[in-house]
Amino acid sequence: MRFSPLIEQLIESFRVLPGVGPKTAQRMAMHLLEREREGGKRLSEVIAQAIDEVGYCQRCRTLTEAPVCALCESARRDDSLLCVVESPADQLAIEEAGGFQGRYFVLHGHLSPLDGVGPEAIGLDLLEERVGEGAIKEVVLATNPTVEGEATAHYIASQLARHGVAFSRLAYGVPMGGELEYVDGGTLSRAFNGRLPFGLE
Amino acid sequence: MRFSPLIEQLIESFRVLPGVGPKTAQRMAMHLLEREREGGKRLSEVIAQAIDEVGYCQRCRTLTEAPVCALCESARRDDSLLCVVESPADQLAIEEAGGFQGRYFVLHGHLSPLDGVGPEAIGLDLLEERVGEGAIKEVVLATNPTVEGEATAHYIASQLARHGVAFSRLAYGVPMGGELEYVDGGTLSRAFNGRLPFGLE
Structure with missing residues (x-):
């Protein structure tokens, strides 16, 4: 015995x-059917509406x-700075960290030729158009610090080079509050090579 | 900045x-909007349908x-045995354990007078009617081994006493595959008091 067919479908859908x-x-x-029918109804409606209405x-x-x-x-953002991120969640993380006052561009992923994700799929035509408008002076390539993110950043920089904008990438180093013991070797050697002068002022 | 209002609503609804x-x-x-719009649509529909159509x-x-x-x-179940459980999930767990061939009755909770959960809310009128039909010989009170579950089992047994059926309760003891070191004192003393003769056959 399992649950009834419709309940099994519900479990599968989750x-x-x-x-x-x-x-x-x-x-x-079980939680929705036993205790939260109102909330479940609302969840169903909001999912449908969001999938229907939310776009780019x-x-x-x-x-x-x-x-x-x-x-x-x-109107209060700096049009000369553009931060390129892989996802809306990355954009939110940067906004919540505070400090960046420029604009954003969201790729929704990274280049992945083997999966058929090429430049158009991550919106690089729109990005080039945007940079071509002329207001942007610096593009912060804030793709993930992964092999794919790095490759995507390199590709974007090479494609946009002719527009004469500056490119930057987030600094690598040890995360704040972390313990050196648990930092991976790649990050640690990057942090060593990028070490900064330290003085008592 | 947070996400757009509709996306915030979606997050809240989850x-x-x-x-x-x-x-x-x-x-x-983010997962539904970025990668699973089809699955999300289906989830929304199945939630709505299940909430609408699933009842008792x-x-x-x-x-x-x-x-x-x-x-x-x-037609293949034993009408003389009735197992009373707190939830459909408990019922499924007993079915999957195998061995029990009788019928079930689901309370959807336990007695909780302080929260306004009285005998009717857990269907005791329907249970009494069922036992009154006369086919049932033993009622297995498989409510949870908690204070509330025990109290509910006692109440049910006292209410149905006049029908002359036998009552039983699941055995208490140490869980199989567990280590005695981590079994709580109450369970351990119950297991001691209920110890069984052991011999090499």
């Missing part, structure tokens, strides 16, 4: 969510239900 | 699911979209 295995999916289905910002390609996102609309 | 905090909810929303089995009160569940419909 497995599209990241990190949700069979046990968690069953717990979610026409300017920066971040996820938004508006044609142009609030950050692109804002 | 928090009705058990064990889903703000970070996990954000990851789920008229006989045993387990969750099902049918008027009477498959197990109650089955």
Whole structure:
């Protein structure tokens, strides 16, 4: 015996969510049916509406239900700085860290020729158009510090080189609050090579 | 800056699911919007359908979209044994363990007068009616081995006493494959008091 067919379908459907295995999916289905029918109904409606209405910002390609996102609309950002990120979650992390006042461009992934992800799939035509407008002076290539992220950053820099903008990349080094013992060798040697003068002022 | 209003709503809505905090909810929303729109659409539809159609089995009160569940419909179960459980998940666990061939009755919780959960809320009128039919000889009170589960088992036994059925409760003891060192004192003393003769045959 298992649950009834519709309940089994519900459990199965929950497995599209990241990190949700069979046990968690069953717990979610039981929780909604036993205790949270109102919340579940609302969840169903909001998922449908979001999937229907949320698309890419026409300017920066971040996820938004508006044609142009609030950050692109804002008059208080520095148009000479553009930060290129792989995902809206990366963009949010940078915004929450504070300090960056420029604009963003979201790739939704990185170049991956073997998976058929080429320059158009990550919006590089739109990015080149944007840089071609002439306002941008520096492009911060904030793709992930992974092999794919590095390769994507290199490709973008080479493609946009003729526009005469400056490129930068986030600094590598030891994470704050971490313990050296647990930092991987690659990061540690990068941090050593990039060591900074230190003095008591 | 946060995400757009509709995406924030989506993240918030995921928090009705058990064990889903703000970070996990954000990851789920991003995953659906970035990579799983088809699966998300289907999830939304199945949640709506299940909430709409899944109710209680008229006989045993387990969750099902049918008027009477498959197990109650089955002709191959023993009508003289009735197992009372707190939830459909408990019922499934017992079924998957195998061995029990009787029928079930699902309380959907336990008595909790302080929260306003009285006998009708856990279906005791329907249970009494069922026992009154006369086919049942033994009621296995498989409520949870918690204070509330024990109290509910006692209450049910006292209410149904006049029908002359036998009552039983799952055995207490050390869990199989566990280590005595980590078994709590209450369980250990119950297991000691209930110790069984052991001989080499």
